[in-house]
Amino acid sequence: VQLVQSGTEMKKPGASVKVSCQTSGYTFTAYYVQWVRQAPGQGLEWVGWFNPNSDGTRLAPKFQDRVTLTGDTSIRTAFMEMRSLRSDDAATYFCARSEGDTTMLDSWGPGTLLTVSS
Amino acid sequence: DIVMTQSPLSLPVSPGETASISCRASQSLLHTSGYSFVDWYVQKAGQSPQLLIYMGSNRASGAPVKISGSGSGTDFTLTISRVEAEDVGVYFCMQALQTPLTFGGGTKVEIK
Numbered sequence: 001v002q003l004v005q006s007g008t009e010m011k012k013p014g015a016s017v018k019v020s021c022q023t024s025g026y027t028f029t030a031y032y033v034q035w036v037r038q039a040p041g042q043g044l045e046w047v048g049w050f051n052p053n054s055d056g057t058r059l060a061p062k063f064q065d066r067v068t069l070t071g072d073t074s075i076r077t078a079f080m081e082m083r084s085l086r087s088d089d090a091a092t093y094f095c096a097r098s099e100g101d102t103t104m105l106d107s108w109g110p111g112t113l114l115t116v117s118s
Numbered sequence: 119d120i121v122m123t124q125s126p127l128s129l130p131v132s133p134g135e136t137a138s139i140s141c142r143a144s145q146s147l148l149h150t151s152g153y154s155f156v157d158w159y160v161q162k163a164g165q166s167p168q169l170l171i172y173m174g175s176n177r178a179s180g181a182p183v184k185i186s187g188s189g190s191g192t193d194f195t196l197t198i199s200r201v202e203a204e205d206v207g208v209y210f211c212m213q214a215l216q217t218p219l220t221f222g223g224g225t226k227v228e229i230k
Binding site for chain 2 (some may be wrong): 036044046048049101102105111
């Protein structure tokens with residue numbers, strides 16, 4: 001099982017970013033893709049999940065108006081798009097695999113570092 | 119949202135000793151299945167988190183046998199026996215009972 005994420009992103013406040021999570025080694029549609037972020041030196045914060053089997057999503061309330069989670073089964077890849085970036089969105093964004101919407105995150109990507117600065 | 123409170127924040131441990139980390143949930147994590155939906159992760163320097171324990175006490179594939187999880191309801195403990203240098207890292211609990219998934223603040227385990 002492997003989750004490979006896109007590289008470091010540097011954005012200005014107000015811009016958008018789209019992070020990818022390419023998976024391999026398992027059936028993409030059989031597992032949810034969870035997104036978790038970690039601000040520098042801080043703890044872990046759940047962003048939401050994407051279900052590749054149904055294209056369903058669920059987001060933490062604070063992200064509902066700015067984040068879109070999608071996927072492309074043909075390339076086994078999940079995406080997280082965040083709009084109207086603010087300085088406090090600067091963090092490492094991880095994707096992770098889970099069997100269900102609220103089950104253990106058993107494999108994680110290496111993370112994508114997002115910096116937001118004018 | 120379910121609040122997860124971990125203690126201590128920092129845990130210096132002598133080699134060979136046992137480390138215990140506590141995690142308390144703001145409400146019961148007991149699922150109708152009978153399992154408590156709490157997981158434990160470790161994040162080593164420069165790495166992504168990795169799963170150690172799921173549903174309270176089940177060791178994940180590849181997790182060392184010396185790591186164990188216990189507890190039920192709202193109070194949970196992660197125990198690391200015979201601590202050695204490779205156990206250094208930040209340990210997080212996470213509740214998987216409902217969304218939003220929420221994490222404890224983390225416990226930094228270091229060698230004395």
